[in-house]
Amino acid sequence: MQWVEWARNTPGVSTAYWAAYRLPFRLRYLRRRLADGGRAPAVAFAPERPHPLSVAAKVCSLAGARVVGPDQPHDLAVHFSLATHRPLPAELAADPGRVLNADCTDISKTAVEAAHQEAFGYGLAVDPTTSAGVCVEKSDANAEHDGRELRTPVPPARVRPGRVYQQVVANVTADGTEVEDLRVVVVGTRVPLVYRKHRPVSDRFSNDNSRAEVVPASSVLSDDETARLLHLCRLLGADTAELDVLRDRGDGRAYVVDLNPTPNGPPNHLPSAEARRALDVVTRAFTEEFLAPAHSFG
Known part of the structure; x- marks a missing residue:
């Protein structure tokens, strides 16, 4: 909403906004520390520290x-950079x-495509210069x-540097009004949950959902697909990340279109109660995968 963006970005107001935003997570952090009664585990991030909107900041809290x-x-340390080409700092x-x-160290679409081909x-x-149709x-x-969708073939002179050209994935819902994306959460060796997101077809390339829900991985991915997604993450060096996966209604295949090791979340337009439960599930997975035995999540 516009007032939220105003509060986030207006000097003076933004300090109060982010303090209020952090408060529920800070309170749960303090409750966790009191329940444990021991030393709080420390997680180091570099070259960037996670923003309050990031899943990493929320999970740590x-x-x-x-x-x-x-x-x-x-x-524990985490390589945390919003860049596409992200060399490990010294x-x-x-x-x-x-x-x-x-x-x-490389989450470009080109790198994701190469890993997808292998996995x-x-x-x-x-x-785009030889295919016929739309890409x-x-x-x-x-x-x-x-x-954006582009009719092909196009002259070589119109192929733009820094762009990739891909087939259109037919992830439109049965009634033809929306597209459906799967946001697959990967934490170490497991996929603790998947966010199913919907947007109007006219906004298919945006990040503004019309609705979202949490579903178990087994309801939208086969065991073989889950294993291949985990393999793709290993190929890209990602121990924890979120993948954008589209299911084509024509050939039935799953296609990974993005890998994000520094996601914000949970997704917009996910009901707040579901968002809280999802963060608890992801936090438990992160703790069990990476912080145990230094810490436990009860």
Whole structure:
């Protein structure tokens, strides 16, 4: 909503807004620390610290873990960068402990396509100068949400640098009014949940949902698809990430169109009660995968 954006970005007001936004997570952090009665585990992030809207910041709060810099004592480190090409910073390369997403250094659409081809045996890339019909043109960079449909073939001179060209995935719902995206949450060796998101067909390339819900992975993915998604994450060096997956109504295949190791969330237009439950599920998975035995989530 417009007033929320105003409050987030207006000097003076923004400080109060973010303090109020953090309050529920801070209270749950304190409750967690009181319940544990022990030392709070510390998670170091570099080269960037997670924003309050990020899943990482929320999960650390809910797990009772402190967010610290890499120069402070810590139990776990996380390579955290919003960039598309994200080299591991020197302070994490020298870290003697475990560094999550240490090898996740390239999340471009080109890199995701190459991993998809290896993990699934098929992909989305098309040559816009020779294919006939309609393709999707979008930025190779992360989180641009600038896709558009383009009729092909096109002259080579119209192929733009820094863009990728992919087949159109027919993820339109049965009534033809919406598109359905699957936001697959990966935490270590597991997929604790999936967000099913819907948007009007006219807004298919935006990030503004009309509705969203939490579903178990088994209801929307086969065991084989889940295994291949986890393999794709390993190929891209992602220990924890969220994947955007589209199901084609024509061939029935699942297609990964994006991998995000630094997601914000849960998705917009997910009911608040479901969002709280989803964060609890993800926090439990993160704690069991990466913080145990230093910490437990009761």
